[in-house]
Amino acid sequence: MSLNxxxxxxxxxxxxxxxxxxxxxxxxxxxxxxKATQIQLDAGFSKNIPLKHEYMQTYMQxxxxxxxxxxxxxxxxxxxxxxxxxNFFETLRQAHDQLYYIPGVNRVQVRSLFxxxxxxxxxVEDGFAGGPVIPADFVPDRRGLARVRENVEKAGIxxxxxxxxxxxxxxxxxLLEIDPSTNERLDTIQFAATLEDKIRGQFESDQIxxxxxxxxxxxxxxxxxAKGVLVFFAIAIAITSxxxxxFSRSLMLTVLPIACSLIAVVWQVGLLSVIGFGIDxxxxxxxxxxxxxxxxxxxxxxxxxxxxxASGLDAKTAxxxxxxxxxxPGGVALLSDTVGFLTxxxxxxxxxxxxxxxxxxxxxxxxxTNLILLxxxxxxxxFSKAYQQRAAAGNPTADKIWYRLSAxxxxxxxxxxxxxxxxxxxxxxxxxxxxxxxxxxxxxxxxHEHSRYNQDTFLITERFAISVDFINVxxxxxxxxxxxxxxxxxxxQFQWQMLNVPGVQSAVxxxxxxxxINAGFNEGNVKxxxxxxxxxxxxxxxAQIETASGLLNRDCSVMPxxxxxxxxxxxxxxxxxxxxxxxxxxxGDEDTRFMLASGPAGVMAATNEAVSEAQRPMMLYVYGAVxxxxxxxxxSARATASVVIPLFVVSTMAMAxxxxxxxxxxxxxxxxxxxxxxxxxxxxxxxxxxxxQMLKDRVPMREAYYEALKERGSAVLFTGITLAIGVSTWxxxxxxxxxxxxxxLTFMFLVNMLGAILVLPALAAFFWPKNK
Numbered sequence: 001m002s003l004n005x006x007x008x009x010x011x012x013x014x015x016x017x018x019x020x021x022x023x024x025x026x027x028x029x030x031x032x033x034x035k036a037t038q039i040q041l042d043a044g045f046s047k048n049i050p051l052k053h054e055y056m057q058t059y060m061q062x063x064x065x066x067x068x069x070x071x072x073x074x075x076x077x078x079x080x081x082x083x084x085x086x087n088f089f090e091t092l093r094q095a096h097d098q099l100y101y102i103p104g105v106n107r108v109q110v111r112s113l114f115x116x117x118x119x120x121x122x123x124v125e126d127g128f129a130g131g132p133v134i135p136a137d138f139v140p141d142r143r144g145l146a147r148v149r150e151n152v153e154k155a156g157i158x159x160x161x162x163x164x165x166x167x168x169x170x171x172x173x174x175l176l177e178i179d180p181s182t183n184e185r186l187d188t189i190q191f192a193a194t195l196e197d198k199i200r201g202q203f204e205s206d207q208i209x210x211x212x213x214x215x216x217x218x219x220x221x222x223x224x225x226a227k228g229v230l231v232f233f234a235i236a237i238a239i240t241s242x243x244x245x246x247f248s249r250s251l252m253l254t255v256l257p258i259a260c261s262l263i264a265v266v267w268q269v270g271l272l273s274v275i276g277f278g279i280d281x282x283x284x285x286x287x288x289x290x291x292x293x294x295x296x297x298x299x300x301x302x303x304x305x306x307x308x309x310a311s312g313l314d315a316k317t318a319x320x321x322x323x324x325x326x327x328x329p330g331g332v333a334l335l336s337d338t339v340g341f342l343t344x345x346x347x348x349x350x351x352x353x354x355x356x357x358x359x360x361x362x363x364x365x366x367x368x369t370n371l372i373l374l375x376x377x378x379x380x381x382x383f384s385k386a387y388q389q390r391a392a393a394g395n396p397t398a399d400k401i402w403y404r405l406s407a408x409x410x411x412x413x414x415x416x417x418x419x420x421x422x423x424x425x426x427x428x429x430x431x432x433x434x435x436x437x438x439x440x441x442x443x444x445x446x447x448h449e450h451s452r453y454n455q456d457t458f459l460i461t462e463r464f465a466i467s468v469d470f471i472n473v474x475x476x477x478x479x480x481x482x483x484x485x486x487x488x489x490x491x492x493q494f495q496w497q498m499l500n501v502p503g504v505q506s507a508v509x510x511x512x513x514x515x516x517i518n519a520g521f522n523e524g525n526v527k528x529x530x531x532x533x534x535x536x537x538x539x540x541x542x543a544q545i546e547t548a549s550g551l552l553n554r555d556c557s558v559m560p561x562x563x564x565x566x567x568x569x570x571x572x573x574x575x576x577x578x579x580x581x582x583x584x585x586x587x588g589d590e591d592t593r594f595m596l597a598s599g600p601a602g603v604m605a606a607t608n609e610a611v612s613e614a615q616r617p618m619m620l621y622v623y624g625a626v627x628x629x630x631x632x633x634x635x636s637a638r639a640t641a642s643v644v645i646p647l648f649v650v651s652t653m654a655m656a657x658x659x660x661x662x663x664x665x666x667x668x669x670x671x672x673x674x675x676x677x678x679x680x681x682x683x684x685x686x687x688x689x690x691x692x693q694m695l696k697d698r699v700p701m702r703e704a705y706y707e708a709l710k711e712r713g714s715a716v717l718f719t720g721i722t723l724a725i726g727v728s729t730w731x732x733x734x735x736x737x738x739x740x741x742x743x744x745l746t747f748m749f750l751v752n753m754l755g756a757i758l759v760l761p762a763l764a765a766f767f768w769p770k771n772k
Contacts, residue, residue: 011324015316018376025373029263032270039273047280047350050610055597059606062474062598065553066560070175071109071600072214074099074199075460077168079207084149084166086140088208095203095210096171102194104186109174113152113161117546120155133157156516159465159506168211168463175216192220211456215600218444221453225734226284232733233288236726237262240295243722247714248302249390256377257298257370264294264369268362283355285730285738289745290362292726293337293679296719297330297370300686302378303715309383319379323371329689330371332633333682336626337363340674340681343621347614347670349607355671402713405757406706414762421759425649431656437615438570438608440664446737461566465506469568471605472560472598473498473580475509478591482510482542482556483535490587492531494594495561501579503572509561510551514541561594565601570664573605611670618670622677623648630685634692638767643684645763646755647677654748661743668737672744680752683720684760686712695768705761713757720753 014021049056076095078088096114100107111118118133133151138144152162161170176186195212204210237258245254265287272279301322308318341363344356407413439445442461443454461469473494481487492511499507511531518541519529532538545551552559563580565572577596584594597605623644630640651673655665663669690708695701727749730742 007324007327010327011320014323014372014376015320015379018379021372021376025263025369029266032267032274034270035273036266036269039269040278047354049603050347050349050606052348053606053610055602055606055609058474058595059598059602062553062558062560065547065558066472066474066550066598070177070215072099072105072173072175072195072212072216073460074171074173074195075163075168075211075456075464076171076203077163077209077211077459077463079209081165081167083162083169084145086145088169089140089145089148091203091208092169092171095199098198098202099171099173102191102198103182104175104191106174106176110171111161111173112171113148113169117549118155118157118161119546120151130154156513160508163463164465165463168460170460170464170466175214186216188216188219189223191216192223195220211459213453213457213460218446218453221444221451222446222735225447225738228734229284229288229738232729233291235729236288236291239725239729240292240722243718243725244295244299247299247718248306250306250383252381253302253306256374256381257295257302260298260369260374260377261291261294261366263373264362264366265291267365267369268358271361271365272358277354277357279358280351280354283351283358285741286355286358286362288726289359289675289679290366292723293334293363293682294366294370296679296682296723297326297334297366298374299715299719299722300326300330300712301370301374303712305375305378306383307711310388315381315383316379319375319381322378323375327371328633329685331367332629333685334363334367334371336629336681336685337679339625339629340622340677343618343625344671344674346617346621347610349610349667352667352671359671359675398714399710402709403706405713406702406709406761408758409701409705409761409765411765414765417758417762418766421646421649421762425652428649428653428656431659432652434659435655436570436659436664437612437666438568438573438604438664439666440569440662442567442569445664445666446668446735448734448736448739451734461505466564469565469601469604470599471563471565471576471580471596471601473563473584474595474598475559475561476593476595477557477559479555479557481592482514482552482559483538485531485533485535485538487592488514488531488538490592491559491561494583494587497583498561498563498576498579501576503566503576505564505566507561507563508551510542510545510556510559513545513549513551514538517541517545560598562599563601568601568604570608573601573608576601577605607667611665611667615665615670618674619651622674626677626681630681633685634688636692638764639688639692639695642760642763642767643681643688646684646759647680647752649759650680650748650751650755651677653751654744657747658744661740663740663744666737669740669744672741672748676745676748676752679723680748680755683716683753683756686716687756687760691764695764698770701761701765701768705764709757716753716756720749723749724753 051060074095076088076092078085092112093114096110096112099105100110113134116132120130120133133155134148138148152158158164163169175191178185195217200210200212241254241258244257245251248254268287268290269279304322304326305318308321309315313321338360341356341359345353347353408417441449443449443457444451447453475491477487478484488511491509492515495507495509495512498504515529515531518532518537532541542556547554550560550562563576565576580594580596588594596602626647627640627644630643631637634640654673654676658665658669687708690712691704694704694707724746727742727745730738733739733742
């Protein structure tokens, strides 16, 4: 059966049983609306990491022994600049106990000055003495505080648990993926709210400030900021409604596409709930895009129907004709969007895969709501005589503009347009070579620099020698390796080499601690701060270090080298990771392997590499899908090239813009390129579909393009401007990644629209030389 016969039969069945169709849509909408009310925000830690990456394989292999990367740092600072007072220590103790009992915290991995595992060792006349930094008989008076201060210095935890200037103390906690109280995955957003309530809310005062960082807290702050998305959604609906009314000059033609697009959003969210998905803070922006795409196609439908009513057809006949005319190009455009979004599934990061499914589901339902439901609803519309007269009169001013614009389809003007386009493409290609993979700024990139979370991050980084940006290089070797001088020496050399890498703030390993203990055995003389060469002396030095320190496992066959970084910017991570690989390869052998990586910065490094590896295949798949669908639809390589080339130029320009605005290619910005291509292809498909038959009939190129502009130009121009205005409001968002996405999408919507109405016909003028 040919495509035309199928469309005709489908059209006949659809409009013959309109009431049945409306009843099915109504029932489905009520059901999915109910399911949509049950959707929840979902932001698990494991969704944000590439679990199949080699670094993450190392991470998961050693997670049980050394903890994961999902940790929380709580820094409590005294306003006086000195923590050694009774009020501070009592508050610190209470905060430690409170954090210890919060559901989802791995209690074994909670460390602070009050942890029994926080110990010191000192040399005395009889050998060694030591114990907890805060003894069991601690009394926070002048004598007791002085004793604790001495113990802190002996324990060597200044810069880690106590700030370099003694103004703050740290509580460090690892989180569990599964909440033991519910046996369900930890609700990260709820956990972040609990931290605010039970830690900051209870213990922050004029005298003591509380600073909390870590993945869970960052996600909580992002989720809090994401609530503002609803406001932007409402603003977008209002702006779009005004624009549609301005375009159609009809309240009915405004309500229908807006309503069908909102139904598409309801279906999308409801279907996500049906299949067991939640809404991630990153994908919470997708419903707006679905609404915008729906309006885009809805405007094409009302524009086509309105023109046919103006020509004298009744509403039902006009709706049928529009359905028949737009089903194939609209379906191809939406299928291109859907397949384009599905290509994001190649990126093995849960949050991007969920975004791909969320976006593709939303675009797929638009085929039903805006290409099927909307024309059926319009077949019942009643067009006033005033509307018919206004539509029949046309718009002579617009026609003059379209005729002047159609000059780009003549070779002299087309040549100028193509030369300018080529120059822009060359400049963008050169600039895009500087695109960085990963975050380009310190702090959480999803949040603004002035956000509370990032200010807390900057304070902790400034006052401590550690931060949440640390990477563990796991040294996998033979059992009891801590008694082998050769192995310990290589670990020590590796640590020393990495300490000299720019971006590494500090480092710690079993080897470095063992050297300090060895010096203690020799009256604390710094000349003895070396690794003992005898097995007995190595045993003596390493025996003082417990497995709870995180520096070794039970049989001493795995010993991490913990590297604390100044930040997690793309260039810092790339430099440190490459150095770790080089030195690890140089110092390792068959029995001793320096394996990357664990820790939050290790996760980020793996994510950056996964994004880098997926970038090119994703773009190839996106464009491959668009090319195949255009070829199937137009059956013309020339028509396909006319649609795809402007898209590729705009994609390259978007990447150049990212470098100019210092936006890195990350988990949140990578999908924008696919989204921009998927949505941008709609403009070109509608214009080419309007021109294709005329071109086959050897209609002169300028005339064919002029007629296409009269039929579709207003809708294309309106769609591009409306979509751009809608996403441009995101620049006022509390979320930095939403601001970045808004800027990039605004650029891609507008420039793709310009590409479709300027570059596409210029290419066509040379691709169809006989249509003079």
